[in-house]
Amino acid sequence: MTGPGPRVNAERRERARTMAFTLINARPSPFGRKVAIVMLEKGIPFDVRYDVPWGDQTCTPDYSPLQQLPILIAGPDEVIYDSAFICDWLELRFPEIPLLPAEREARLLAMRRRMLGERLMEVAQALIFELHRPEPSTPWVDRQTRKVIGALAELDRLYGQDTTHPGTELDLGDIAVATTLLGVEFALATGLSPDVAALRWRERHAALDRAVSALEPRPSFEQTRPQMMDVNLQATVA
Numbered sequence: 509m510t511g512p513g514p515r516v517n518a519e520r521r522e523r524a525r526t527m528a529f530t531l532i533n534a535r536p537s538p539f540g541r542k543v544a545i546v547m548l549e550k551g552i553p554f555d556v557r558y559d560v561p562w563g564d565q566t567c568t569p570d571y572s573p574l575q576q577l578p579i580l581i582a583g584p585d586e587v588i589y590d591s592a593f594i595c596d597w598l599e600l601r602f603p604e605i606p607l608l609p610a611e612r613e614a615r616l617l618a619m620r621r622r623m624l625g626e627r628l629m630e631v632a633q634a635l636i637f638e639l640h641r642p643e644p645s646t647p648w649v650d651r652q653t654r655k656v657i658g659a660l661a662e663l664d665r666l667y668g669q670d671t672t673h674p675g676t677e678l679d680l681g682d683i684a685v686a687t688t689l690l691g692v693e694f695a696l697a698t699g700l701s702p703d704v705a706a707l708r709w710r711e712r713h714a715a716l717d718r719a720v721s722a723l724e725p726r727p728s729f730e731q732t733r734p735q736m737m738d739v740n741l742q743a744t745v746a
């Protein structure tokens with residue numbers, strides 16, 4: 509299958525330059541950071557508007573039936589939500605700088621890393637929220653903890669199999685994994701998460717430490733460092 513010709517690509521690049529994209533994001537959100545990094549890596553200009561989805565003044569339900577951030581306003585009639593879908597949308601609309609390999613096996617591996625990175629963030633979030641409840645359920649906490657341990661071990665195995673990756677090239681899998689792991693690290697460092705040994709991935713997983721450390725100096729990562737937001741998670745989940 510052939511892609512669009514150079515004229516179409518040039519037109520799309522021009523369209524991206526003139527389109528006013530707005531990313532509605534939460535300051536510490538790894539989901540939103542993933543989208544922001546994808547847009548920076550693809551050279552798509554955008555503005556950021558910060559929101560607190562759990563706050564009284566949130567604008568999130570105005571744009572997403574799921575009432576979750578991130579949300580990408582891509583035009584007067586085009587609002588995209590859910591970080592995975594936004595990344596897919598961006599990949600299809602702006603293929604000039606691809607973030608998935610063309611070769612089938614490499615693409616499947618990138619998609620596997622991406623899936624594990626995204627599911628790991630959801631599991632870690634479920635664990636952290638449960639631990640903020642007045643009386644966390646031990647079986648539920650244990651169950652989520654086992655998933656965290658399993659996903660981290662599998663990702664470490666995958667990165668350990670190819671110590672040259674990620675080099676100068678990164679893909680959607682790397683971005684999803686790194687934003688999840690750095691998001692977890694941020695949550696631990698700031699107290700958004702209680703100190704859970706299973707979440708301290710860097711000290712246990714050398715291949716993940718190497719892979720994430722290779723990505724952190726990139727401008728797209730430097731420019732999107734997470735920041736604290738004014739939220740009381742205990743009150744939110746109580």
Ligand SMILES: N[C@@H](CCC(=O)N[C@@H](CS)C(=O)NCC(=O)O)C(=O)O
Pocket residue numbers: 534536537538539561562575576577578589590591592
């Ligand atoms: N699957 C969603 C998860 C996004 C998510 O959990 N966003 C959080 C902010 S970091 C949120 O908006 N939470 C509000 C809620 O779930 O009610 C995605 O990938 O976009």
